[in-house]
Amino acid sequence: MFGWEFPPHILGGLGTASYGLTKGMALQPDMEITFVIPKPWGDEDQSFLKIIGACNVPVVRKDNNWDYVNWRIGSQMHPDEYFWLREGIRYDFRRIGTNDLGCIDFSGRYPDNLIEEISNYEAVASVLAHRLDFDIIHSHDWLTYPAGAFAKQISGKPLVIHVHATDFDRSRGQVNPTVYDIEKRGMDTADHIITVSNLTRDTVINKYHQDPRKVTTVHNAVEPIPDVERFVKPPRKDKIVTFLGRITMQKGPEYFVEAAHRVLEKTKDVRFVMAGSGDMMAEMIDLAANRGIADRFHFPGFMRGEMVQKMLAESDVYIMPSVSEPFGISPLEAMQVGAPTIISKQSGCAEILDNAIKIDYWDIDAMADAIYSIVQRPAMYQSLHERGLEEVNNITWECAGQKVRDIYNKVLNIK
Amino acid sequence: MKNICLYFQIHQPLRLKRYRFFDIGADHYYYDDFQTEDIITRLVQNSYLPANETIAEMIKYSGGKFKCAFSISGVALELLEQYAPELIDSFKSLAETGCVEFLAEPYAHSLASVYDPAEFEAQVKKHSEKIQELFGKKPTALRNAELIYSDDIGELVANMGYKTMLVEGARHVLGYKSPNYVYRHSYKPDLKLLIRNYKLSDDIAFRFSNRSWSDFPLTADKYISWLAAMPAEEQLVNIWLGYEALGEYQKKESGIFDFLKALPYHAMERNLTFVTPSEAVAKNKPVDIAKAIFPISWSSEEKDLSAWTGNNLQQEALEKLYQIGERVRMSSDRTLLRDWLNLQTTDHFRYMSHKDAWGSHYENAYDAFTNYMNILADFLQRVESQFPANVDNEELNELLTTIRNQAAEIEALKKEVKTLKKKGK
Numbered sequence: 001m002f003g004w005e006f007p008p009h010i011l012g013g014l015g016t017a018s019y020g021l022t023k024g025m026a027l028q029p030d031m032e033i034t035f036v037i038p039k040p041w042g043d044e045d046q047s048f049l050k051i052i053g054a055c056n057v058p059v060v061r062k063d064n065n066w067d068y069v070n071w072r073i074g075s076q077m078h079p080d081e082y083f084w085l086r087e088g089i090r091y092d093f094r095r096i097g098t099n100d101l102g103c104i105d106f107s108g109r110y111p112d113n114l115i116e117e118i119s120n121y122e123a124v125a126s127v128l129a130h131r132l133d134f135d136i137i138h139s140h141d142w143l144t145y146p147a148g149a150f151a152k153q154i155s156g157k158p159l160v161i162h163v164h165a166t167d168f169d170r171s172r173g174q175v176n177p178t179v180y181d182i183e184k185r186g187m188d189t190a191d192h193i194i195t196v197s198n199l200t201r202d203t204v205i206n207k208y209h210q211d212p213r214k215v216t217t218v219h220n221a222v223e224p225i226p227d228v229e230r231f232v233k234p235p236r237k238d239k240i241v242t243f244l245g246r247i248t249m250q251k252g253p254e255y256f257v258e259a260a261h262r263v264l265e266k267t268k269d270v271r272f273v274m275a276g277s278g279d280m281m282a283e284m285i286d287l288a289a290n291r292g293i294a295d296r297f298h299f300p301g302f303m304r305g306e307m308v309q310k311m312l313a314e315s316d317v318y319i320m321p322s323v324s325e326p327f328g329i330s331p332l333e334a335m336q337v338g339a340p341t342i343i344s345k346q347s348g349c350a351e352i353l354d355n356a357i358k359i360d361y362w363d364i365d366a367m368a369d370a371i372y373s374i375v376q377r378p379a380m381y382q383s384l385h386e387r388g389l390e391e392v393n394n395i396t397w398e399c400a401g402q403k404v405r406d407i408y409n410k411v412l413n414i415k
Numbered sequence: 416m417k418n419i420c421l422y423f424q425i426h427q428p429l430r431l432k433r434y435r436f437f438d439i440g441a442d443h444y445y446y447d448d449f450q451t452e453d454i455i456t457r458l459v460q461n462s463y464l465p466a467n468e469t470i471a472e473m474i475k476y477s478g479g480k481f482k483c484a485f486s487i488s489g490v491a492l493e494l495l496e497q498y499a500p501e502l503i504d505s506f507k508s509l510a511e512t513g514c515v516e517f518l519a520e521p522y523a524h525s526l527a528s529v530y531d532p533a534e535f536e537a538q539v540k541k542h543s544e545k546i547q548e549l550f551g552k553k554p555t556a557l558r559n560a561e562l563i564y565s566d567d568i569g570e571l572v573a574n575m576g577y578k579t580m581l582v583e584g585a586r587h588v589l590g591y592k593s594p595n596y597v598y599r600h601s602y603k604p605d606l607k608l609l610i611r612n613y614k615l616s617d618d619i620a621f622r623f624s625n626r627s628w629s630d631f632p633l634t635a636d637k638y639i640s641w642l643a644a645m646p647a648e649e650q651l652v653n654i655w656l657g658y659e660a661l662g663e664y665q666k667k668e669s670g671i672f673d674f675l676k677a678l679p680y681h682a683m684e685r686n687l688t689f690v691t692p693s694e695a696v697a698k699n700k701p702v703d704i705a706k707a708i709f710p711i712s713w714s715s716e717e718k719d720l721s722a723w724t725g726n727n728l729q730q731e732a733l734e735k736l737y738q739i740g741e742r743v744r745m746s747s748d749r750t751l752l753r754d755w756l757n758l759q760t761t762d763h764f765r766y767m768s769h770k771d772a773w774g775s776h777y778e779n780a781y782d783a784f785t786n787y788m789n790i791l792a793d794f795l796q797r798v799e800s801q802f803p804a805n806v807d808n809e810e811l812n813e814l815l816t817t818i819r820n821q822a823a824e825i826e827a828l829k830k831e832v833k834t835l836k837k838k839g840k
Binding site: 262265266354355357358365366368369370372373376377378379380382383384387 | 439730732769
């Protein structure tokens with residue numbers, strides 16, 4: 001598998017999904033996964049798969065002795081493996097800037113020269129494709145499509161690509177032609193395409209002109225939280241309604257502020273929290289002030305780790321009014337700690353959740369009505385709380401992993 | 416001679432409109448008239464009218480041998496009067512044949528029998544008056560909304576003077592006993608119970624046009640032969656269905672009306688007669704008691720109340736609604752009383768079911784609950800504004816009686832003054 005992120009060092013949902021899916025798939029007894037990421041940190045959980053850092057794979061032959069290699073990258077890769085992989089270099093990649101080991105220094109993030117990093121990743125893929133033994137190639141998100149496609153070309157093994165998002169979701173319609181080109185080539189080359197929701201599947205079919213027969217939806221799932229009982233909701237006079245995520249156009253924060261305004265016109269004992277940061281934050285602070293609700297509207301800034309779960313657990317309502325969300329894992333995380341959730345119908349996760357309130361992201365009236373109903377009526381909170389927990393605990397990566405396996409079997413013609 | 420007791424029910428609720436929380440206190444009209452009318456007129460055209468015509472024909476050609484009963488909720492009667500008066504006329508002419516019995520039931524097709532006995536009584540009375548006014552005859556048999564029945568409800572009904580009540584053939588009540596007899600209430604021997612044969616009823620209502628059913632196609636000949644083949648001591652079979660089964664669930668094209676039309680001929684051929692519920696009770700002696708400690712209904716597999724009261728959304732809504740019953744009944748505000756009835760129809764609570772929201776036009780149970788509770792909040796505010804909240808019900812009742820009797824009292828006092836004056840002279 002080619003990925004871009006892997007926990008614990010993640011920048012977005014892609015890493016979480018990659019981790020959950022591979023962990024779920026590893027439960028199948030005859031499954032062996034090698035996961036390539038540009039730059040591992042060495043503290044990744046490798047108990048159920050093998051991680052190869054692209055930054056440790058030589059693409060240009062340099063003569064080094066065993067001890068030197070051990071000193072340089074020994075903590076992440078065995079020097080023997082380095083030398084063994086070095087035999088896989090078949091092409092001249094000297095045009096790419098490499099370090100003393102003949103490896104490429106990847107940032108592993110989303111730098112300005114992202115396109116260059118993507119193509120360098122392709123070089124690494126060629127070395128691996130020549131050397132490793134595998135049955136199928138699985139590429140996660142557009143950054144890794146070229147690498148997957150090149151590996152397929154070399155090895156002749158089938159390629160499955162996993163669409164976690166498309167540029168149509170990220171840009172609200174203002175698609176970057178270079179990105180689209182990479183995405184489209186990847187999809188055209190793939191033997192099968194996995195999408196994280198039917199919403200994304202439709203985009204792939206309609207906007208990227210793919211054959212519906214080779215596009216299958218496998219919804220994401222969520223990892224259980226260890227000792228979830230430690231997150232409790234302390235009694236509080238005011239009810240708390242939480243928005244959590246990047247404050248950007250895609251997440252629809254302005255609709256949340258407007259809905260909050262509506263609710264506060266009718267009742268006072270509610271507080272609204274917009275956690276996270278993003279390019280629309282200042283605008284949202286202004287909007288809340290303009291509506292005269294700044295005293296009840298809070299911006300605690302970016303949160304991570306346990307803070308997130310604690311915030312969610314203490315909320316009476318979690319809301320995700322995304323304008324476009326390929327899947328959206330956070331409502332599931334909110335449900336895990338028992339928070340009733342309101343999600344937009346334009347989110348992929350709406351396809352699998354029954355015990356969540358679903359509204360159109362622009363329908364401020366419906367959003368306000370749902371918030372009001374949950375904070376005012378104990379039965380509503382209780383029902384969503386209990387049934388939500390039960391529902392989300394049944395959404396497992398193991399099931400998702402099994403679906404991916406079925407797709408593998410199909411492309412490999414295994415009955 | 417075996418008896419067939421056929422009965423059809425008609426009920427349609429007033430669909431509630433989308434009502435947001437900021438409408439509370441500002442908007443007192445709760446109904447989506449367009450949707451209600453749309454559904455009613457569709458049902459009248461596809462089902463009720465053609466079915467009525469068929470039944471009229473059957474009565475005519477069988478020389479009055481074909482008989483059946485109808486149970487139409489008060490709410491539905493009002494809707495039909497408004498949107499399909501021709502159907503009311505058609506029922507009136509059916510009533511004139513004398514072959515059709517109209518049953519009593521709670522006016523609003525409500526759960527009042529479970530939550531508010533006083534309200535239940537009031538509604539049955541109101542419904543019975545309505546039936547008498549429209550069809551000229553006071554009903555003697557009663558059918559509760561959704562065929563809800565328990566010993567307590569039966570006692571209530573018996574105390575109101577009804578002799579016959581219709582009950583679902585739930586297994587946990589009948590056990591091994593057959594539904595094809597008349598039973599009686601477990602401790603009120605005067606109340607006779609008729610039990611629905613749900614297998615034979617559902618054969619028509621749900622399975623008639625199902626091509627994968629092993630008995631497809633169902634012909635009148637075959638159906639009557641099943642009835643005739645029942646053990647000789649079982650003298651009565653109760654086949655009760657929603658009227659929509661004819662023409663709406665089982666489309667006209669499925670031949671359902673022809674099936675119906677052929678029934679009397681085949682029945683007579685095999686010496687089976689049609690009876691109305693009251694006749695069934697008169698003709699057949701009760702064989703045993705039927706005991707129901709917990710309420711049963713005709714819904715789903717479980718035959719209990721879980722479709723309306725099963726989850727905490729429904730329970731909260733019902734509690735909030737029936738808490739106010741006593742207060743509402745003291746009011747004489749006609750719009751308020753009308754809303755009170757319309758908000759009680761069982762359908763609103765069914766829409767809040769997670770497992771069985773039959774006929775719901777809401778996104779899900781939560782959506783139905785939110786909308787209903789907003790409306791209820793406005794309604795409760797209106798009720799509270801009728802009388803000061805710090806006066807409790809008992810005190811209020813006394814005050815109201817005083818006020819109502821004032822005129823009479825003043826009149827009496829005046830008379831007294833007059834006579835005293837005369838005496839003084």
